[in-house]
Amino acid sequence: MPYRVPDTFFPDVENEIIDRTCARHKKCNILKVTYGSVAVAAILVLIFIVGNSDDTLLQRTDFAEVAQAFDNLTDADQAYLLEIYQDDIFINE
Secondary structure (H helix, E strand, C coil): CCCCCCCCHHHHHHHHHHHHHHHHHHHHHHHHHHHHHHHHHHHHHHHHHHHCCCHHHHCCCCHHHHHHHHHCCCHHHHHHHHHHHHCCCCCCC
């Protein structure tokens, strides 16, 4: 053999490779746990915000209020709305 290496070269290389790859996996696992924890915390905050939000967004408007708002429009605006809504595919189903 033209090349010589120390007797412990191959076991040392093997141990070093194992140490480095395991260290990477540990770092990856720590990052996964960290990102997972942050995601869970964000979801809980979102649920808390939505659960405690003001109910004004969920209030229903009765037909009398809609009719009154429509009556307050000008004749041109009323005609425009009626023309647009006649072609609406969701209302005319």
